[in-house]
Amino acid sequence: MAQPNLTLIGALRRTAAKLQKGAPYQWGHMGSCNCGNLAQELTTLSKAEIHQNALAVGRGDWHEQLNDYCPTSGLPMDLLIADMLNSGLETADLQHLERLTDRRILERLPKEKRYLRHNFRDDVVLYINTWADLLEEQLLAKIKLPTLEEMKMEAFV
Template sequence: MARPNLDLIAALRRTARKIEKGSPYQWGHMGSCNCGNLAQELTRLTKAEIHVHALANGRGDWNEQLNDYCPTSGLPMDLLIGEMMEAGLDPDDLKQLERLSDVRILQRLPAEKRYLRHNFRDDVVLYISEWANMLEEQLLAPIKLPHFEWSEQTVLS
């Protein structure tokens, strides 16, 4: 599961916003699919650069790239995936993002919205947005604020 952190949450929110506002989205393109759009935010590579890295490995889609990921290979796509891992993701997060299949995220959605289609812009935006919300809740959960009772004397002090 993703390691909740501010940079990752912000990247997820930027990704969802960009896709929602019409950023290039094409599920069959390694640089502009679900993972490709998030990779753009985390790595600052363009969709074309991501696509070229993926084709250079010759391994197919994101799922296959992640199955074959080797952090020490030095291959451009493995370096890109490594950068995404450093941001707090793991290979399963990305595989599930590509298929919109993380049960923990889907269970948070209204029942009528749980059957998402991986090649539909609105479904991708919903999934990524809810993922960001979930990670934010996980990040904030351990923070305990002191209980403070307000009184007229407190306000006057």
């Protein structure tokens, strides 16, 4: 799973908020689908530029693009994917996002909400927000705050 960090968590939250407020969403469009909307937040590219990069390669949807990802190809789509991976993502995270299938995220949902549809805006928003919550919890768990006793000891040093 993705490495939790503030940049990625913020991008996920902004993506979900924009989708919830009506940002362009079309699952069949590489720049405005689940991954495309997140790519807009993690890169400086517009939905049109993302879509154009994907079509230039001609390898199909995000799942296929990620299967064929080559970090040294220099192809625009591979550079875009590399930018996204540099934010702490793994290719599997993006494949799961495109189909809303990561079981660690789905298990956090109420049982009646675990069967999400990858082409439905509300389900995408729920998935992304739940993912951001999970990453935030993982990030906070890594932070060790000093105890009161430790703080008192430091005051005397």
